[in-house]
Amino acid sequence: MxxxxxxxxxxxxxxxxxxxxxxxxxxxxxxxxxxxxxxxxxxxxxxxxxxxxxxxxxxRERIPERVVHARGTGVHGVLKLKKSLEQYTTADFLNNTETETPLFIRFSTVAGFRGSTDLARDVRGFAIKFYTEAGNFDLVGNNIPVFFIQDATKFPDLVHAVKPEQDNEMPQAGSAHDTFWDFISLMPESAHMIMWVMSDRAIPRSYRMMEGFGVHTYKLINAAGKVHFVKFHFKPKLGVHSVAWDEAQRISGKDSDFHRRDLLEAILEGNFPEWDFGVQIIPEEDEHKFDFDLLDPTKLVPEELVPVEIIGTMTLNKVPDNFFAEVEQVAFSPANIVSGIDFSDDPLLQGRLFSYTDTQFHRLGTSNFNDLPINRPLNEVHNNNRDGFYRQQISKGKINYSPNSLGGGCPFQAKASEGGFTSHSSEYTGMKVRTKSDKFFNHFSQAILFYNSQAEYEKQHIKDAIAFELSKLESSEICQRMVNNLTNIDLEMAQYIAEKVGAIIPQKVYRYENHAVPANANPADYQSITIKSSLEKSEALSMANTVKGSIATRQIGVLFADGFDEKSLENIVRAIKTGGGKPILIANKLTAIKGDKGTNISPDKTFFNCASVLFDAICTIGGQKCVENLANTPEAIQFLDEAFKHCKAIGFDANSDLLVAETHLSKKLKLNHIGVSIGGNTIEFLKYVGEHRFWERELSRKIPS
The missing domain is CATH 4.10.91.20 (Cytochrome C Oxidase; Chain J)
Structure with a gap:
């Protein structure tokens, strides 16, 4: 079929x-x-x-790759509103609940080159081009709601620091090296972002299972000219899930295109990924009521203070026809907005308005990049921007200036009532300065909030991730400086990491001191103030609280061998498919496998061309001969032990005692049975699959695999 x-x-x-x-x-x-x-x-x-x-x-086939977000993939989709924002904005695509807005989304890693792996520990780009009837709106976001720096002038320095080091072009797609942590240890404003990047958010299970954020604060303008601030959110219907760090490294070796392949296969199979589209709306008069600055991109607005209101659904439903023409040539810029939306004075956003458009001029070689099919708006373009390299639109007539009389004054300027874009009028007072507001120096309160909001296993993952990264440093001075900085977030965390990496174990909180300021730098840029967060914890910040229970689109490896119980295989495959999961039959060869009733079944994969890290869960099929064959197949034992190590659901069919006994995980079952179903209980096994992972198992998971 x-x-x-x-x-x-x-x-x-x-x-x-x-x-x-x-x-x-x-x-x-x-x-x-x-x-x-x-x-x-x-x-x-x-x-x-x-x-x-x-x-x-x-x-001449290659064009310059993106300086950042070079590796990625993109697909088409639609946005369908269920609630209008007409009271807040004149942007039609945020008001019209009757039609769908087409879009193109590009997911990406940030630091790696085009040939790097999907599974690097990194921020993920979440950039969306909405093709609205009033022009294109680009929301150039990430899967993390905050950023490393507060001002765009530091962006080149950040990227230079995180990219491979200049003298040796290493490491690829990783931040575990001296230049990155040197920069971070001197930039206390990065404290919050570091907690996110060292968390499991930076190693997502799938593009389909990660959140999207607009990062910046934008403005919505309604018909009366009233302003509301807005934060944009995308929450995956499948929940927010990750892989284990050890697993991520193994996936990179087994399938460096893991995230790309997962997204495209899901869409081709009709399992269209969906996100709830939501907004946090803040009246202009409430701008200064928080203990942080709304314009600070290193801060988020906790959902306990301003709930996310779900107003629609984003569905991804079509893969590109040509990767280069669409994914590589798509040109995003936060400067692309439509009437009813405007920029805030976020200093990182303001710099990006120039930088993103400017990089397209270089990368795509022409100011006419918007003529490319993937970048064209739905509505017709009428202006006097003519000629240049690779001009595709054929403009008729002799008029290419304004005002004119020979062309009857065309094209006309649109009034605001006719949809013409009008920048929101803001009153400014004060002197021109190179500084920032006091609240921008509140560097640690939200880093503390994020860390305190994590489940215990999530805290452990953060500590282990930072320890791993700092252990790669050659400079003990940078390592110690970073450990001392971490005391501002959590002293116990800093002590744990110090012991792991051989640094001096701090016994107190080291407030950020000017001794860390580079020579000739402005000390004020490196100061820090302590403002206690109004919240102790935020449930929305922990992935432990995400959507669970469904096995939809989960890839479940089904291990079987000659002599398998045909009825058992039929039942488990049917149950997985009924729940929306995807059973993958795995054996020791690709030739047909004979069942206990004589039926031949061809496997989808073999032990030698795949690995357990590519699946969400593993189960085995019974039958005396089948169990004996699996028990005598080292690769099958490794599949099961590795799945246990990575905290996945495992299901053993009835009468599988011999197989269980051959695994190393059997020694752990007496202490920790969680997530392992023995005896062919399909309902129990699929319930475990819906829980995604059993991180509690890590306390006793040290088994060879």
Whole structure:
């Protein structure tokens, strides 16, 4: 039976069966395999325009990769509102509940090059281009709601620090090196972001299972000109889930395209990823009521203070037809907004308004990048921006200036009542200065809030992640400085990390001191004030509180061998599919496996071309001969032990005692049975799968795998 994925692939092949090969000028090509030569063994002739065109184009296929967010993938989708924001904004796509707004979204890692792995510990880009009837709106966000720095002028320094070091071009797609932590240890404003990046948020299970945030505070403007501040949120329907750090490293070796493949396969199979689209709306008059500054991108607005109001659903439903033309050429910029939305004075956002557009001029080689199909707005473009490299729109007439009379004054300027964009009027007083407001120096309160909000296993993961990163440093001075800084967040955490990395164990909180300020720097930029957060904890900040219970789209490895119990296999496969999961049959060979009733079943994968880290859960099939075969297959034992180590649900069929006994995990079951179903209880096993992980198991998980 053909899957939706194979049907779509077949359709693409069928569509091209009647096409002849041509040159770029449309001339049909008779022979594309042999160059034109002077004779059979002669030199290639310069007149061979077919070869010259083919090689010349090949030599120019690559464009500069993005400086950051180089590695990623993108898909098409739609936004459907269930509630209008008309009282807050004139932006039609945030008001119209009758139609869908098409969009293109690009997910990405930040630090790595295009050829790096999907599973690096990193921030994930979450950039969306909304094709609204009033023009394109770009929300250039991340899967983390805050950022490392407060001002865009520091962005080049941040990127230079986190990228591979200048003298050796290492490490790739990682922050575990001296230059990054040197920069971070001198920038106390990064404290909050470091807690997020060292948490499990930085190693998501899937693009489909991570949150999206607009990061910055924007303004919504209604028809009366009233202003409300807004934060944009996207909450995945499948919940927010991660992988284990050890697992992430193994996945990178097994399938560096793990996240890309997961997203595309889900859409091709009709399992369209969905997010709840929500907003936090704050009246303009409440701007200063918080213990943090709304304009500070290193701070979030806790949902306990301003709840996220869900107003619609984002659904991703179509993969690109061509990766380069769409994913590589899509050009995002936070400067792309529509009437009814405006910028706040967030100093990081203000700098990005220039930087993102400027980088497209360089990367795509022309100011006409908006002519590319993936970047074109739905509505027609009318302006006097003409000519330049790669102009695609053919503008008619002689008028390319304004005002004019020869063209009847066209194109006309639109009044605000006609949808013309009008910047919100703000009153400014004071002197021009290079500084920031007092609340911007409140560096640690939300870092403390984030850490205190984590479950115990999440805190342990943060501590272990920081210890791993700092252990890679060659400079003991940077390591000690960072450990001392961490005392401002949690003294016990800093002590644990210090012991792990061989630093001096701090016995007190080291308030950020000016001795860490680089020479000739402004000490005021490095000062810190302590403002206690109005909250002790925030439930929304812990992934432990995410949506659970569903097995929808979960990849479940089903281990079986010759002599398998056919009825048992049929039942578990049916149950997984009924719950929306995806059973993957795994055996020691790709040839047909014979069941206890003589039926032959072909596996989907083998032990030698996949690994347990690529699955959400593992179960085994019974049958005396099958159990014996699996028990004598070292790769099957490794599958089970590794799944246990990574805290996944495991299900053993009835009469599997021999197989259980061969595993190393069997020694742990007496102390910790959680997440392991023995005896063929399918309902219990699938309930465990819905819980995603059993992190409590880590306390006794030290088993070879």
């Amino acid at each position: 053909k899957t939706k994925k194979s049907q779509q692939l077949q359709a693409q092949i069928v569509d091209s069966t009647n096409e002849f090969l041509t040159t770029n000028q449309g001339v049909k090509v008779n022979d594309n395999h042999n160059s034109l030569k002077s004779h059979e063994r002669g030199a290639t002739l310069l007149e061979d325009f077919i070869v010259r065109e083919k090689l010349a184009h090949f030599d």
